[in-house]
Structures are given as structure tokens and as C-alpha cells.
Amino acid sequence: MTATVEASAVAARRGRPPQVFAVVLILFWLPLGVGGVQLLLLGGSPYYLVAAIVFILSAALLWRGERRGAQLYLGGLFGTLVWSLWEVGFDGWALMPRLLLPALLGLWLLMPWARRGLA
Amino acid sequence: MTPHARPSPHKHAGFRSAPVRGRGSHLPARISGLMLVAVVTVLLLATGSQGFAQPQQVNTAAAPPIDADWPAWGHSNAGTRYSALSQINASNVNQLKQAWTFRFDPPTLAPGSAAALQGTPLKIGETLYFCDSRNIVRALDAETGTLRWTFDPHVNLTGVAIAACRGVSYFRVTDGIGDCTERIIATTLDARLFAVDVRTGRPCPGFGHAGMVDLTEGVIQGRALPLYSQTSAPTVAGGKIVVGGLVLENQFVDEPSGVVRAFDAVTGKLAWAWDADRAADAIPNAAFHRGTPNAWAPMSADETLGLVYVPTGNTMPNHWGGYRSNGTERYASSVVELDLNTGQVRWSFQTTHHDLWDYDVSSQPTLVDLPRPGGALPVLIQLTKLGQVFVLDRRDGHPISPVSEKPVPEGAAPGDRVSPTQPFSIGMPQFDGPPLDEKMMWGLTPFDQLWCRIEYMKTRYDGLYTPPGLKPTIVYPGNAGGFNWGSASIDTDRNLMVVEWLRVPTRMQLIPRVEADRAGMKVWAPYDGQPIRSSPQMGTPYAVLIRPFASPLDVPCIAPPYGLIAAVDLTTGKLKWTKRLGTMEDSGPMGVRTGLPLTIGTPFQGGALVTHGGLVLIGATQERSFRAIDINTGEILWKDRLPTGAHATPMTYYSQKSGRQFIVVAVGGSTKLKNSNMGLLVAYALPNDARSAR
Numbered sequence: 001m002t003a004t005v006e007a008s009a010v011a012a013r014r015g016r017p018p019q020v021f022a023v024v025l026i027l028f029w030l031p032l033g034v035g036g037v038q039l040l041l042l043g044g045s046p047y048y049l050v051a052a053i054v055f056i057l058s059a060a061l062l063w064r065g066e067r068r069g070a071q072l073y074l075g076g077l078f079g080t081l082v083w084s085l086w087e088v089g090f091d092g093w094a095l096m097p098r099l100l101l102p103a104l105l106g107l108w109l110l111m112p113w114a115r116r117g118l119a
Numbered sequence: 120m121t122p123h124a125r126p127s128p129h130k131h132a133g134f135r136s137a138p139v140r141g142r143g144s145h146l147p148a149r150i151s152g153l154m155l156v157a158v159v160t161v162l163l164l165a166t167g168s169q170g171f172a173q174p175q176q177v178n179t180a181a182a183p184p185i186d187a188d189w190p191a192w193g194h195s196n197a198g199t200r201y202s203a204l205s206q207i208n209a210s211n212v213n214q215l216k217q218a219w220t221f222r223f224d225p226p227t228l229a230p231g232s233a234a235a236l237q238g239t240p241l242k243i244g245e246t247l248y249f250c251d252s253r254n255i256v257r258a259l260d261a262e263t264g265t266l267r268w269t270f271d272p273h274v275n276l277t278g279v280a281i282a283a284c285r286g287v288s289y290f291r292v293t294d295g296i297g298d299c300t301e302r303i304i305a306t307t308l309d310a311r312l313f314a315v316d317v318r319t320g321r322p323c324p325g326f327g328h329a330g331m332v333d334l335t336e337g338v339i340q341g342r343a344l345p346l347y348s349q350t351s352a353p354t355v356a357g358g359k360i361v362v363g364g365l366v367l368e369n370q371f372v373d374e375p376s377g378v379v380r381a382f383d384a385v386t387g388k389l390a391w392a393w394d395a396d397r398a399a400d401a402i403p404n405a406a407f408h409r410g411t412p413n414a415w416a417p418m419s420a421d422e423t424l425g426l427v428y429v430p431t432g433n434t435m436p437n438h439w440g441g442y443r444s445n446g447t448e449r450y451a452s453s454v455v456e457l458d459l460n461t462g463q464v465r466w467s468f469q470t471t472h473h474d475l476w477d478y479d480v481s482s483q484p485t486l487v488d489l490p491r492p493g494g495a496l497p498v499l500i501q502l503t504k505l506g507q508v509f510v511l512d513r514r515d516g517h518p519i520s521p522v523s524e525k526p527v528p529e530g531a532a533p534g535d536r537v538s539p540t541q542p543f544s545i546g547m548p549q550f551d552g553p554p555l556d557e558k559m560m561w562g563l564t565p566f567d568q569l570w571c572r573i574e575y576m577k578t579r580y581d582g583l584y585t586p587p588g589l590k591p592t593i594v595y596p597g598n599a600g601g602f603n604w605g606s607a608s609i610d611t612d613r614n615l616m617v618v619e620w621l622r623v624p625t626r627m628q629l630i631p632r633v634e635a636d637r638a639g640m641k642v643w644a645p646y647d648g649q650p651i652r653s654s655p656q657m658g659t660p661y662a663v664l665i666r667p668f669a670s671p672l673d674v675p676c677i678a679p680p681y682g683l684i685a686a687v688d689l690t691t692g693k694l695k696w697t698k699r700l701g702t703m704e705d706s707g708p709m710g711v712r713t714g715l716p717l718t719i720g721t722p723f724q725g726g727a728l729v730t731h732g733g734l735v736l737i738g739a740t741q742e743r744s745f746r747a748i749d750i751n752t753g754e755i756l757w758k759d760r761l762p763t764g765a766h767a768t769p770m771t772y773y774s775q776k777s778g779r780q781f782i783v784v785a786v787g788g789s790t791k792l793k794n795s796n797m798g799l800l801v802a803y804a805l806p807n808d809a810r811s812a813r
Contacts, residue, residue: 035569042576044557048569087558093719094678097561097568 015116017065021108025059025073028105047083051076055102062109067118070109077106186731187773189242192286192352193606194770196420197486200608201729202771206780207805208732212747212757214809218781219264223798225787226252226282231645231652234282234796235724235766236787237350237604242772243289243301243317247783250284251798254307258320262776264802268320272307272331278345278645279308280367280652281791285417285604285767286352288360289317290384299323304360304384306349310334312362312382327387334362337392337407339375345645347375351604354427356420357459360384361427363414366435368477370642372442372658374435377413379455381427381462391462393455395431396446399463410434410444412451416604417483421497424514426465428486428499429455432479436656438587438663439629440473441534448473454484454501454509456516466516470503472538475531475586476627477598478504483606486513489689490614500609502602505583506550506620507543508687520546520692527584532629534660537586548687548694550620551596554582561678563708567670574668574676578626587627589661593668595624595677605726605739605768614689615750617727617735619700622681622720624668635662672708680720682740684727686750696753701740705764710793724789726768728782738765738784741792745769745784745801761786761801764794779804 033052040046054076061069080102088094108114186203193200207215226234240249240259246267247259254274258267276282287305301317312334314326322330339347346367354361359381366374378394389403396408413432420427431454434440434447443451450464452471457464471478482502488495499513510520524540531537543549553559560575562568579585580593587594600621608617630640640653640662654663668676675681685697699720706721707713725739734756735748743764747757769784782803788794 032565032569035566035573039569039573039576042573044572044576048565088678091678093680094559094561097564101564 015113017117018062018109018114021105021114022059022063022069025062025105026056028101029055029059051080054079062118065117065119070115070118073106073109077102185773187775188244189240189770189772190289191241191355192239192288192417193419193483193485196354196356196422198417198419198483198606199485199487199611199729200606200726200768201610201731203612203731204771204773204780205730205732206773206810207730207734207771207782207803209734209749209751209756211805211809212732212734214805215747215757215759215782215803216806217759218779218802218804220802221259221264221266221800223251223255223257225796225798226276228282228790228796229277229279229645231643232276232279232282233790234276234787235789235791236785236796236798237283237285237725237767238785239286239768239770240783240785240800241287241289241303242770245774245776246317248287248289248303248317249785249800250287250305252282252284252787252796254284254305256287256303256305256315256320258303258317259800261772261781262774264800270315270320270322272311272313274307274309276308278643279348280345281350282308283350284308285350288353288355290314290355290360292385293358299325302326304353304355306334306353306362308345308348308350310338310347310349310364312349312353312360312387314384314387325386327382332382332387334364334380337376337404338364338378345643346370350415351417354418354420355384356422356427357425358384359390359459360387361418361420361429361457361459363416363418363429365415366413366432367643369436369438369654369656369663371655372436373409376407376409377411377432377434378407379414379429379457379462381459393457393462393464394446395434395450396444403462408444408446410447412447412453412479416479416481417606419484419486419499420459421486421513422459424497425459426456426513427459428484428513429457430480430482430484430501431455432481433474433477436654436659436663437477438475438627438654438665439532439535439656439659439661440475441536441659443473452479454480454499454511456513468501468509468511468516468518470501470507470509470542471505472541473536475535475537476584476594480504481600481603483604485607485609485616487609487611487689489519500607500616502607502618504596504598504601504603506552506596506601508547508550508607508616508618509542509544510547518544520544528581528586530588531586532588532661535586537584541584547692548685550601550618550683550685551583552622555580555593555595555624555677559677561674561676562670563672563674567672567674571668571670571676587629587663589629589631591626591628593624594627596621597623597625597667598665599623599722603724605724608727608729608735609689610729610731610750612731613750615695615729616687616689617684617729617750618687619682619684619723619725619727619737619739621722622677622683623675623722624677626666626668628664629661630664632660632662673710674708682720682723684735684737684748684753686735686753695751698748698753700737701742701744703742705743705794706741722792724764724766724792728769728771730771736769736771736782736784738767738769738786740764741794743794745786759803762799763788763797764792765801766792766794779810
């Protein structure tokens with residue numbers, strides 16, 4: 001509660017936290033997290049579950065206007081890049097579904113209004 | 120032998136080792152800089168693909184003897200799809216222009232039917248002969264594309280699985296005079312064989328009954344369409360016409376006979392018949408055995424050896440084989456050599472034992488003479504849906520390139536068995552790609568990729584020949600191949616073989632009879648207004664569900680490429696080059712055309728023409744284009760965009776009138792590949808200045 005109040009105060013000075021982005025991020029990763037649990041239970045890759053946790057955490061921090069949210073997003077994106085290259089190497093078509101949307105979403109955080117909203 | 124990047128075999132994700140930056144006041148700038156690098160890198164990686172090639176100069180050899188005609192479906196009965204013509208060659212093909220086009224009406228499809236214009240014209244003298252998807256035969260002036268005559272056998276397309284005609288054949292009566300000395304021999308989707316005069320298109324009165332032979336006789340009672348039909352050009356050799364037939368798949372035990380018949384090319388009288396259960400001494404018109412493997416694919420023949428080479432299909436139903444006869448077990452999914460005069464089996468080679476996957480032999484056997492120190496060796500090259508290239512001595516069926524029987528997965532459905540081993544051509548490149556694993560699952564987005572990964576983990580896949588069962592299995596290569604009727608194209612001067620192959624998995628599941636009945640799966644009867652053809656496998660304990668293994672966005676569940684083209688040096692048996700075939704321009708998620716000219720390697724139907732000019736000419740892809748490829752490098756030298764897909768094998772000829780070499784391809788789309796149905800022949804030639812400059 002206190003944090004939210006502080007964040008709002010910060011937002012008033014520096015611009016609004018990227019809350020729309022945070023919501024989009026959660027809507028994006030929540031189904032992937034649920035599917036990730038199913039995949040893990042079937043003996044598949046843990047990536048989707050782990051990535052969903054990281055990106056949803058990032059979304060929570062961004063909602064509060066915390067810069068650490070962007071840092072975590074960047075970390076998640078790098079992790080995804082490393083994981084993708086480890087899985088399929090430099091095969092452009094195979095990298096596309098793994099990287100394209102997370103990278104495009106990341107562009108949002110580069111926008112001046114999104115950066116102004118981060119403490 | 121992988122045409123594309125092979126994933127590493129490690130198991131756990133490397134996610135945790137990803138660098139997460141520390142905290143500091145100057146971070147926003149650093150974050151955005153890093154983010155920018157990351158984003159740009161990622162976008163570049165994700166959109167990277169092969170670009171288009173520049174034309175390359177190739178020295179053409181001295182002018183070869185002119186190969187002016189195209190007298191048989193695969194150029195000759197050897198099925199090489201090779202022409203010695205070289206006026207159009209690697210150095211001038213970029214100036215190729217449309218010389219003429221010929222338009223006709225595509226078929227009006229009955230419910231449940233699909234169509235694909237798959238015909239390759241013949242060229243005899245100054246005329247082209249061509250069949251469309253309704254078996255209408257047309258003769259066109261080879262120079263101008265002007266219509267000379269039309270013969271319409273009035274085929275009923277109701278319920279026909281795929282309305283297609285791959286070609287017609289030509290026969291000349293020795294010492295004949297008058298009408299029908301030269302004739303076009305063709306078949307129909309409703310199982311008739313006919314002969315018409317080359318000059319008039321009128322039926323030959325002395326052939327069968329007023330020019331027609333009923334091929335349903337002894338095979339099925341009455342016109343029980345569409346269980347039995349003809350789609351490949353008949354094989355004319357040694358004064359005989361040899362025809363197999365297409366039996367509709369997976370309907371019931373004891374489907375119409377897969378009999379192979381030879382008819383006298385002059386009179387249309389039955390000369391001999393062979394089916395897998397036939398006794399060697401059976402009289403020609405003895406009843407044909409039901410439920411025997413069919414032979415729908417194009418055949419080839421060697422008149423010197425007096426042999427016809429028959430690629431056989433499977434015994435129906437495909438996917439549960441508990442009730443198969445000894446004869447069908449021996450001859451299904453094989454290449455069977457029959458004596459042209461008697462129909463006796465000389466030898467046979469089985470490419471899949473106890474076939475439970477629909478791995479029928481669908482490529483035309485290609486006959487070539489390989490140079491060897493002791494003289495030319497007469498071989499037969501047989502491509503299979505499993506992506507195998509078998510090289511056999513065509514005199515006795517002995518493998519020239521080693522064949523190994525390797526163990527394959529076990530676990531047949533109740534009441535059935537699996538063959539413990541299957542044959543692999545270990546001395547030749549294998550066109551099946553690496554085995555699938557979870558990392559190869561794809562999708563356009565993380566969502567459908569994850570869906571495909573989950574489905575993959577739920578499905579049984581133990582590699583090639585995973586047997587069908589009550590739990591869903593992945594069939595890979597799928598039932599379209601590997602290789603299909605596009606067949607091998609062989610440049611017999613350069614000893615290069617060009618092949619096209621698919622990487623499209625399917626999913627299969629056996630359904631117990633009680634559940635199948637409840638779901639209303641029954642024998643296809645289009646006249647009852649049944650909307651969808653199913654695979655009930657009546658008479659066995661299981662129906663079967665066969666679906667593409669595709670994501671909810673309707674893209675394949677495995678990463679591209681889906682269609683590839685490759686060249687193999689037959690002197691060394693080594694792969695010379697391999698390329699993805701086709702861009703994403705005319706395909707995309709949910710059937711939406713993306714317009715993206717990125718080379719992905721699309722699904723395709725059709726084969727390639729190879730020429731002495733150093734060219735590979737091929738349409739085939741979902742991308743609506745026709746292209747010329749350098750046979751030495753695999754680079755695309757020239758491309759022409761088309762109004763729909765060209766799912767037919769092109770052909771070439773020389774026209775005496777203008778002294779021009781033409782290349783002709785049928786452009787008619789394919790229901791299955793979502794390219795709209797049309798009726799169009801396109802002829803290409805060089806402009807005058809380009810020819811004189813060569």
C-alpha cells in the first residue's frame with residue numbers, strides 16, 4: 001500500500017508507471033505459464049514456466065513503476081535469447097516464435113513515456 | 120545429411136545463466152542501449168533467411184542431338200524428366216518470356232472433392248496433347264498454343280477424392296495406315312481407358328468398344344464411384360498399354376482389386392493381368408483378387424529387357440494389417456517387375472514391410488545407365504515416401520547401393536503385428552531430415568509453439584516407422600512423403616539426380632469400432648450427401664483418424680523447411696546441393712497470404728524438369744511461381760510469378776517452325792495446397808535477340 005502511494009507520487013513527478021504494459025505482459029505470459037506447467041508435467045522443457053514467472057514478476061514491478069521491472073524484463077529477454085540459441089542455433093525461422101514477440105514487446109519499454117514512468 | 124540447422128542434444132534450458140544486470144543510477148540509459156542491441160539482434164535473427172541468387176555463367180557443352188519431342192509423361196518410359204535441349208540454358212534463362220498461354224475451364228467440384236491440375240503435356244511432331252482435371256484431352260499447336268481439337272469423355276466428378284490427370288500417352292501402330300495409326304491413349308477418373316486419333320481427336324473405332332475400354336470390369340460391380348479411378352498416364356510399351364488403378368484409401372477390407380492390366384494397344388483387348396494374389400498360371404480374364412495392393416503411381420518400362428516397372432501401393436485398409444494375405448504382404452509398397460509379354464513377376468523389391476503408414480511407392484521408378492569401368496550398368500532408382508533412394512540393378516532387382524534391414528519401433532495395435540526390421544538405403548543420402556524432438560516443435564508465436572510442444576509430448580513418436588495405435592502417434596515423414604509422384608529427375612549427361620522432398624508430419628490414431636460407429640465414421644458414399652470422407656477401415660477392429668500435425672494457427676507443428684530440393688551426384692552417391700524451395704509470399708497462418716518474399720521451403724506438389732542447358736525447372740510450391748535453378752549450384756537463376764500454383768511437372772520441346780525451344784507448365788492450383796483452381800498452360804521461350812546471342 002505504502003509502496004503504491006510512493007509510486008504514485010513518483011509517477012506524478014516523473015510520468016505514469018507503464019501499467020498498461022504490465023497488464024499486457026501478464027495477459028501474454030499467464031497462459032504460457034499455465035501451459036508451461038502442463039509441459040513440465042509431461043516431461044517437457046521448464047522454460048515456459050520459468051519465463052512466465054520472471055516476466056510476470058517483471059510486470060508486477062513495472063506496475064509499481066520500479067526500474068527493476070525493466071531490468072528483469074531485459075534479463076528475461078537475454079535469458080530467452082540464450083535459451084533460444086541453445087535450443088535451435090542460428091536458424092531464423094526456428095528463432096522467430098521464440099524471440100519475435102518478446103522482443104517487440106520489449107520495444108515498448110524503450111519508449112520515452114515508458115522510461116519516464118520508471119523510478 | 121541435414122538440410123537445416125540441427126538443434127543441440129542438451130536437455131535443460133539455459134535460462135538461469137542469463138545475465139541479469141545489477142543496480143545503478145545510470146541504468147535506464149544502459150538498459151535502453153542493451154535492450155536496443157538485444158531487440159535488434161533478436162529481430163535480425165528471427166527474420167534472417169536465404170536471399171535470392173544472382174545468375175551464374177555455366178559453360179554449356181557442344182550442341183547435343185536435338186530432343187525435339189516429349190513423347191511420354193516422364194519424357195520417355197525411363198522416366199528421367201530430362202531433355203537434351205540447351206537453347207535455353209543457364210546463361211540466358213534470365214531472358215525467358217511467356218510465348219503463349221492457353222486457358223480452359225477448371226472443374227466445378229462436387230462436395231467432398233478436391234482438384235489439382237497435375238498434367239504434363241506430350242509433344243509429338245508439331246502438336247501438344249494434354250489432359251485436364253476432368254480428363255478432357257486437348258491438342259494444341261506446339262508453336263502458337265492454338266487449339267486443334269478437344270475430346271471430352273464426360274467424367275462425373277462426384278466423390279472423386281482428387282480430380283487430377285497427370286498425363287496421356289502416345290502409340291503408333293506399326294505399318295498402320297489411315298485414322299488412328301497414331302493415337303493418344305488416356306484414362307479417366309471413372310475408370311475408363313480410351314484411344315483417340317492424334318489428328319482429329321475422334322475415338323478409334325477398332326479399340327475396345329468404340330474407342331473405350333471399361334476398366335471396372337472384374338474390379339468392381341457397376342459404377343461404384345469413387346472407389347476406383349485412374350490418375351497417372353498409362354504406360355505404352357512393347358505394343359501394350361499397362362494400367363494400374365487408384366483405390367480409395369481406408370474404406371474397408373476387400374476393396375476393389377489393385378490389379379495391373381495390359382491391353383493390346385491396337386485393339387484394346389486384355390493381354391494379361393497381375394495382382395498380388397494371382398497364381399502364375401491364371402488365365403488373363405480370371406477374376407481379379409479384391410483387397411490387393413493398387414498401383415496408382417506412374418510406371419516405367421524397358422522395352423529392351425521386356426519389363427514394366429510397377430510401383431505398388433498398400434493393401435487397404437492402410438493402418439491395421441491383421442487380415443492381409445501372403446501375396447499382399449509380399450508385393451505391397453514395392454517396386455514389382457513384370458514381363459511385358461506375359462505379366463509374370465520377374466522380381467520385386469519391397470520398400471516397406473507390412474506397411475501400416477501409407478508408405479505406398481508413389482514415385483515413378485527412374486531407369487538410367489550408370490557409367491562403370493566394365494560398361495554401363497542398367498539401374499532403377501526408386502524414391503520412397505520415407506525419403507529413401509534405392510538403387511537397384513533393373514535386370515534382377517539386386518541392390519547396387521547397399522540396403523540394410525534395421526530394427527524399427529515395436530508395439531502394434533491389438534491383433535496386428537509390426538515388421539521387426541525395415542529396409543534402409545544406407546549408401547545413398549536419406550531425405551527425411553533429423554528425427555523430431557520437442558525443440559523442433561514450432562508455431563508462429565510462443566502460444567502455438569507451446570501448444571505444439573505439449574501435443575508432441577502427449578503423442579507417441581519413437582522415430583521412423585512408429586506404429587499406429589490407440590494412443591496418437593506421429594507419422595514422419597507424413598503420408599505425402601518424403602518423395603511423391605514428382606519423382607526423380609535425372610540429367611543423364613551430368614549424372615545428376617534432382618529430387619524434391621517434403622517435411623510435413625501427420626498424426627494418426629486408431630479408433631475402436633464402437634467409438635467410430637458412435638462418431639458416424641462410415642464408408643464414403645458421396646451420393647448420400649455425406650460431407651466429409653472418413654477412414655472407417657470397415658471389417659477391421661479400428662477406424663483411423665489422420666490429421667496434419669499443425670498448430671491452432673494452421674501452420675505445421677515443426678519448424679520449416681517443409682519443401683526442399685536437392686541434387687545428388689550419381690557417380691559418387693553424394694549430395695551435391697540442397698535448398699529450401701519456395702517463399703512465404705502466398706501462404707501463411709490460417710491460409711492468409713503474407714506476401715513475404717522470405718525463403719521458407721513450402722509444401723508442394725509436382726516434379727522438376729532437367730535439361731542439358733544446365734537447368735532445373737520447377738513450379739510445385741505453394742508460392743505461385745515457376746523458376747529455373749542452376750543444376751550445378753542450386754541457385755535460382757530466374758523466376759516468373761503465376762496467377763496460382765503450378766502443381767504439375769513441366770516439359771520442354773523444340774518447335775521446327777520457329778527454331779525455338781519451349782518450356783511448358785500447367786498452372787491450375789490445388790485444393791489441398793489452398794491454391795485456387797484454374798485452367799492454364801503457360802509456354803516460355805527466349806526472345807529472338809537472346810537466342811541469336813547465345
